[in-house]
Amino acid sequence: MIQKDENIRLFISLGLSGLMVAVILWLVGKLSPQSQMAINPNPPIVSPEWISIGDKFLVTADKTDEKEAGINAFKSGNFSNAISKFQASLQSKRNDPETLIYLNNAKIGNAKALKLAVIAPIGSALNEAKETLRGVAQAQDEVNNSGGINGIPLQLQIVNLSNFGELNKIDDELVKDSHLLAVVGFGRNETLYRQNSLVRVSPGSSRSQSGQNSTQNIKEPKYVFNVSPNQEVFNQVLAEYIVKKEHRTNIAICRDSSFRTNQNPSNTERSNQNIVKEYTTLINQAGGQVVDTDCDLGAADFIASDFIAKATSAGAEALILLPRPTNINPALEVAKENRGRMALFGSQNLYSERVLKFGQGDIKGLVVSVPWHRDANRNTTKEDSFAEKAAKRWGGDVSPRTATAYDAMQVIIAGLKEDSTRQGLQKVLSKESFTTIGATGEVKFSPSGDRLGGVFLVKIQPCESGKRCASNTGYDFELVQ
Structure with a gap:
């Protein structure tokens, strides 16, 4: 009987020890970093440094203290604080799109x-x-x-x-x-x-x-x-306008070979020459011709005055400028040396306030083909148009x-x-x-995935006295009717 009681006590003791071990293991598991990550409702965001949904500065030029605080709050999963900080940042820098995107992402949180x-x-x-x-x-x-x-x-x-x-x-x-x-x-x-x-x-x-x-x-x-x-559609609209509407039949073209990639440089030059060939074909089809005067805005030895002299000697009546968006200055130099002798036309890379600001009277009358203008497609009241909504949101006209x-x-x-x-x-x-x-x-898309339609022509004109000048430069792009 005594032996039986000792066995019972032994089993109870072992059972209690096992229970204690189980409790200890359970507590260790709850406190371990791995388990904490599994139940953390806001795990750290892991992405390359060049990708962000709100946890990184990408546009550092628009940095504010509030935006930085918002990004830190977003990163830690404190979305309510991130929302208030991003809203405060937009109060001082309303035209910062990165902050608006981060604000809307913060409102979503983990939902x-x-x-x-x-x-x-x-x-x-x-x-x-x-x-x-x-x-x-x-x-x-x-x-x-x-x-x-x-x-x-x-x-x-x-x-x-x-x-x-x-x-x-x-x-x-x-x-x-x-x-x-x-x-x-x-x-x-x-x-x-x-x-x-x-x-x-x-x-x-x-x-x-x-x-x-x-x-x-x-x-x-x-x-x-x-x-x-497709880019050819823009080129065709501009070529036909030059020849058939403006009645300019002898046309010079300025290309730009300044763009460089990690690819073979010869591929860049081949593409550059193909643009000139395409314009030449389109101009010929419209009834005009391209004068045989090479103009490369990206050449290291390019001199605008020399080109203008050659083009006018060759009988050019119009000039198409095709600069890269990061190499606008040579095109403006050409316009300055031109002094109104040739009618000016160009690609949509010239549709910028920088061109208006630094070109001034030299680029008066320049016609550019673009995919949009604020006065186009007003299929609603003016107040409800995209142009007006964008101007109110960002504090000025958009591109x-x-x-x-x-x-x-x-x-x-x-x-x-x-x-x-x-x-x-x-x-x-x-x-x-x-x-x-x-x-x-x-x-609407074509079978190849390209947009159908959607090309407009705009012309640089001086702003009318007494009327609002959208660019604040004295010149503006006006829709060609």
């Missing part, structure tokens, strides 16, 4: 969202990048404030393109993100987007994006769409790049309303019947 990405050349062409970001930020803000897409908000991820040599790296990073539904911006590897069923909608033209192969096989499912028409970035978002938003999956979005946008209305008017 369910439809994720999109926008590629912007922040590290290589800041003004161009900010123009693009304003368009997508305005579209995100409008759709989220109206209840989202079928009740689900849009989350925007900003991707910084520092140079065109990074395009492949960026494409690889984006397509592997299974949560990403679509991309706004330019890229290089269209086959990669198709293989991974990821839609990319570009604000630009299919042949105005350096370094990319824009040809899509019409028989293959297309995953890349361009909100601006065509902002309008086309906004429309790239409108295309994606319209598609996601019908199907919010990668494959479903592609099928919606590929329909022959697909159409949506944006800042640039009706957006």
Whole structure:
């Protein structure tokens, strides 16, 4: 009997010891870093330094103390504090699109969202990048404030393109993100987007994006769409206007070989020469001719006065300027030396306040082909137009790049309303019947994925005395009727 009692006490003792060990192990498990990460509702955001949804500074030029505090709060998962800080930053810097995007992302927090990405050349062409970001930020803000897409908000991820040599790296990073539904911006590897069923909608033209192969096989499912028409359409509209409307038949062309990529430089020069050949063909078809006077705005030994002398001696009546967006000065030097002798025309890279500010009377009368103008497509009252809404939001007139970035978002938003999956979005946008209305008017795509229509001509004119001058330079771009 005594032996039996001792056995019972032994079993009880062992049981209690086991229970204590189990409790200790449970407590250790609860306090371990691995378990804490598993239950943390706001885990750290892990992404490359050139990608951000609100946890990093990408546009450092727009840095404020409030914005920095908002980014730190966002990074730690304190979204309510991030919201108040981003709102405070916008009070002092209202035209900062990065902060508006971060604000809308902070409002979403960890809730369910439809994720999109926008590629912007922040590290290589800041003004161009900010123009693009304003368009997508305005579209995100409008759709989220109206209840989202079928009740689900849009989350925007900003991707910084520092140079065109990074395009492949960026494409690889984006397509592997299974949560990403679509991309706004330019890229290089269209086959990669198709293989991974990821839609990319570009604000630009299919042949105005350096370094990319824009040809899509019409028989293959297309995953890349361009909100601006094919570049040849812009060239054709301008060529026909010069010859048939302005009656200029002898035309000189200034190209620009200054652009460089990591690719073979000969490819850049070949593309440069092809633009001149294309214009030559289009001008010939319209009834004019191109004078045999070479003009390379990107040449190290380029002298504007020498070219003007040769062009006028050759009988040129008009001049087409095709500078790179980062190499505008030589074009302005040509305009200055021209002194009104030849009528001036150019690509949309000349549609900028910088041209108005530094060109002044030298560029009076310059006609440029663009995908949008604030006075175009006023299919609503003036107060409700995109141009007016954008001016109120950003504190001034916006560029065509902002309008086309906004429309790239409108295309994606319209598609996601019908199907919010990668494959479903592609099928919606590929329909022959697909159409949506944006800042640039009706957006409809050809079988190749290029925009149909959507080209406007604008002319630089002095602002009328007593009337508002949108650019504050004394000159402005007016829509050619």
